[in-house]
Amino acid sequence: MLCSLFSIFDNYQQKENLWPRTLVYRCDTTTVPTPIRHINIRRIRDKAKPLNLIPFSFITTTNYLICTIHTPMKMHRIWLLLIFHCIFRTCDGGPFWMFKNAPTPIESTNVPSSFYDNSDRLIYFESDTNQGNSIKESRTGPTPRERTLPLFLVRFLSIFELNRVVRELETSSMSSVSCFVCKWGIGILRYLLAAGATENDIASKVETFCIDLHIESERVCKGVVETFKHEILHVLAKTNFTLIEICAVIVGESCGESTPDLNWTVSFTPVPKPPVVNVPLPKPGAPVLRVLHLSDTHFDMYYKEGADAECGEPLCCRMGDKIMNGSRAAGKWGDYRKCDTPLRTIESMFEHIAKNFKLDYILWTGDLPPHDIWNQSRTDQIYVLKQTTKLFMKYFPNVPIFPALGNHEGAPVNSFPPPFVKGNDSIAWLYDELIDAWGNWLPNYTTPTIRKGAFYSVLVSPGFRIISLNLNYCNNRNWWLLLNTTDPAEELQWLIYELQYAEFKKEKVHIIGHIPPGMEDCIKIWSANYYKIINRFESTIASQFFGHTHMDEFEIFYDEVDVTRPTNLAYVGPSVTPYVGLNPAFRIYTIDGLYTNSSYAVLDHENYMMDLESANKNGTASWFKLYSAKDSYRMNSMQPTDWDKLVKQMVADDTIFQRYYKYYHRASSAFPTCDQKCKHQLLCAVISGKSHDPSQCYHLRKLLYKT
Numbered sequence: 099m100l101c102s103l104f105s106i107f108d109n110y111q112q113k114e115n116l117w118p119r120t121l122v123y124r125c126d127t128t129t130v131p132t133p134i135r136h137i138n139i140r141r142i143r144d145k146a147k148p149l150n151l152i153p154f155s156f157i158t159t160t161n162y163l164i165c166t167i168h169t170p171m172k173m174h175r176i177w178l179l180l181i182f183h184c185i186f187r188t189c190d191g192g193p194f195w196m197f198k199n200a201p202t203p204i205e206s207t208n209v210p211s212s213f214y215d216n217s218d219r220l221i222y223f224e225s226d227t228n229q230g231n232s233i234k235e236s237r238t239g240p241t242p243r244e245r246t247l248p249l250f251l252v253r254f255l256s257i258f259e260l261n262r263v264v265r266e267l268e269t270s271s272m273s274s275v276s277c278f279v280c281k282w283g284i285g286i287l288r289y290l291l292a293a294g295a296t297e298n299d300i301a302s303k304v305e306t307f308c309i310d311l312h313i314e315s316e317r318v319c320k321g322v323v324e325t326f327k328h329e330i331l332h333v334l335a336k337t338n339f340t341l342i343e344i345c346a347v348i349v350g351e352s353c354g355e356s357t358p359d360l361n362w363t364v365s366f367t368p369v370p371k372p373p374v375v376n377v378p379l380p381k382p383g384a385p386v387l388r389v390l391h392l393s394d395t396h397f398d399m400y401y402k403e404g405a406d407a408e409c410g411e412p413l414c415c416r417m418g419d420k421i422m423n424g425s426r427a428a429g430k431w432g433d434y435r436k437c438d439t440p441l442r443t444i445e446s447m448f449e450h451i452a453k454n455f456k457l458d459y460i461l462w463t464g465d466l467p468p469h470d471i472w473n474q475s476r477t478d479q480i481y482v483l484k485q486t487t488k489l490f491m492k493y494f495p496n497v498p499i500f501p502a503l504g505n506h507e508g509a510p511v512n513s514f515p516p517p518f519v520k521g522n523d524s525i526a527w528l529y530d531e532l533i534d535a536w537g538n539w540l541p542n543y544t545t546p547t548i549r550k551g552a553f554y555s556v557l558v559s560p561g562f563r564i565i566s567l568n569l570n571y572c573n574n575r576n577w578w579l580l581l582n583t584t585d586p587a588e589e590l591q592w593l594i595y596e597l598q599y600a601e602f603k604k605e606k607v608h609i610i611g612h613i614p615p616g617m618e619d620c621i622k623i624w625s626a627n628y629y630k631i632i633n634r635f636e637s638t639i640a641s642q643f644f645g646h647t648h649m650d651e652f653e654i655f656y657d658e659v660d661v662t663r664p665t666n667l668a669y670v671g672p673s674v675t676p677y678v679g680l681n682p683a684f685r686i687y688t689i690d691g692l693y694t695n696s697s698y699a700v701l702d703h704e705n706y707m708m709d710l711e712s713a714n715k716n717g718t719a720s721w722f723k724l725y726s727a728k729d730s731y732r733m734n735s736m737q738p739t740d741w742d743k744l745v746k747q748m749v750a751d752d753t754i755f756q757r758y759y760k761y762y763h764r765a766s767s768a769f770p771t772c773d774q775k776c777k778h779q780l781l782c783a784v785i786s787g788k789s790h791d792p793s794q795c796y797h798l799r800k801l802l803y804k805t
């Protein structure tokens with residue numbers, strides 16, 4: 099039934115294929131209280147009026163709101179179909195039915211008849227007397243050119259706010275709009291696949307759709323479709339997940355409920371959790387480690403000073419973009435608009451660091467390639483990996499480096515097939531290169547786990563271990579996970595064994611990775627399992643380090659029983675790239691270490707930046723310290739409890755929060771101000787080490803809106 103309407107792209111150029119005038123929509127209202135239902139009905143009426151879609155009839159059954167719309171004219175089926183989607187977005191998706199061969203024609207003024215569908219669901223219907231016939235459309239005017247959507251459709255589809263969905267995908271702030279479009283888009287693709295359409299057929303339809311709706315420029319639309327078509331269609335054809343489950347993974351639980359497939363758990367060893375003891379502050383003068391954290395370099399080898407910085411594509415300031423004068427021209431050292439990092443900025447930063455800091459080691463938390471995601475091949479990604487590795491070798495020849503894999507290293511972006519995917523789709527092309535590149539710094543015994551899943555564990559010195567995780571196995575944009583989300587590459591199970599071993603050996607562990615596990619991009623079930631692991635091994639894990647958001651922020655983990663007790667902290671380092679609106683930055687940690695029974699606790703971190711605006715104005719780059727955490731936030735130490743205290747201070751005192759916010763974007767003049775709603779969002783992210791779980795934020799909301 100559901101599929102009968104998903105013939106959306108089915109020869110929409112051919113005018114003879116008409117659809118009946120009357121449709122029935124069902125949306126599940128079991129969870130929608132009556133007043134909201136009434137508001138929905140009012141909204142639907144308001145939206146339908148200008149479209150001449152009258153009259154309506156609404157029937158509310160125990161479970162369903164059934165809306166019937168009568169169209170005043172014979173419409174092309176795709177138009178009618180999309181009108182329905184747009185109008186009923188207020189009902190937040192849900193399947194609906196169109197009847198091409200309804201049993202009995204009924205006048206629109208009559209009460210609709212009803213019948214039970216194959217799943218014993220009560221369905222009301224009305225139909226057009228001409229339904230099912232092939233009738234030539236009487237519309238006059240020029241025939242739309244081939245592969246172009248009709249103008250009315252283009253106008254109509256703008257209601258979908260697809261550009262907003264693109265923005266939401268970029269910023270990971272998925273709303274009900276993205277949820278709706280997810281269900282709608284995936285439903286159509288699955289229908290087309292089931293109907294036997296070829297990969298190229300579907301790709302060409304999606305391409306037309308993208309170009310005509312101006313979702314992106316023509317070359318980006320073509321590039322995106324070409325780059326992603328195989329992976330997405332291949333996975334959709336093979337996955338056993340339902341539409342709701344798929345969107346629950348991609349968008350989050352707001353788009354669908356968890357199901358057994360999304361509810362796996364890892365097994366812990368039978369060893370009981372040791373009692374938690376407070377970490378003592380090191381004695382004054384005790385030795386410390388100085389550790390550089392670099393993240394999200396996004397080196398763009400095609401960056402071009404003077405090129406158009408407002409090119410209208412996901413990445414600008416590049417060779418091939420128009421050369422501009424004045425305010426639209428890309429800056430010498432980078433740009434606040436959608437532009438990545440020029441080579442000269444990376445080299446200037448590395449030179450400054452190499453000259454001014456004595457480093458014990460470097461944490462390098464991924465995202466090497468630029469954001470031209472529509473245009474990336476495996477060869478491109480390997481080239482960027484090699485070039486960036488060379489830069490590290492050139493400027494830091496004698497410093498150990500511990501890398502983690504970013505989501506942009508895949509081709510296409512976010513594509514990291516688990517080990518069960520073999521053949522040409524296998525990710526071996528990348529992991530084999532990592533063994534080579536990372537092999538410059540890592541011992542040989544890390545090879546098997548890097549080959550399997552791009553994660554590893556290294557004993558840095560007696561009593562101290564670094565574990566690098568591949569967070570792409572919790573990435574909600576990694577389509578391959580739709581084939582099986584259960585602990586891909588057995589990474590978390592492996593992590594438990596590593597941590598248990600470290601606990602036996604009385605080692606302290608630092609975990610590094612790319613995507614912070616508490617953010618929306620990390621699949622809920624993976625994140626929930628990870629949270630449990632952190633809680634179990636809170637005394638062994640001294641700290642965690644991530645990147646990906648490009649922001650300077652942090653995530654606090656809390657005890658699962660006493661939810662007010664902070665147990666661990668994840669530092670999220672600032673990005674090198676200014677993408678978007680940021681000043682390029684790097685961070686240096688001071689860590690207790692290098693003596694027997696060191697805590698390997700982070701004692702402080704200093705953050706350095708370049709002011710892009712003045713660097714571009716003056717033509718010269720200068721790097722300077724923006725702040726050190728302990729001083730700026732007046733912290734006694736940097737234990738999880740101190741960060742929890744800081745959050746409480748930020749809630750109560752907006753001056754402290756605004757200081758945090760300034761550091762968050764590195765005092766960029768291009769960044770918007772942060773109001774109360776934004777403050778709530780940012781602080782909520784900070785106290786949520788578990789993704790898609792706002793439970794820690796309820797109390798915060800109360801405090802925030804009381805003050």
Ligand SMILES: [Zn+2]
Pocket residue numbers: 394396465506646647648
């Ligand atoms: Zn990044």
Ligand SMILES: [Zn+2]
Pocket residue numbers: 465504505506612645646647
């Ligand atoms: Zn990333």
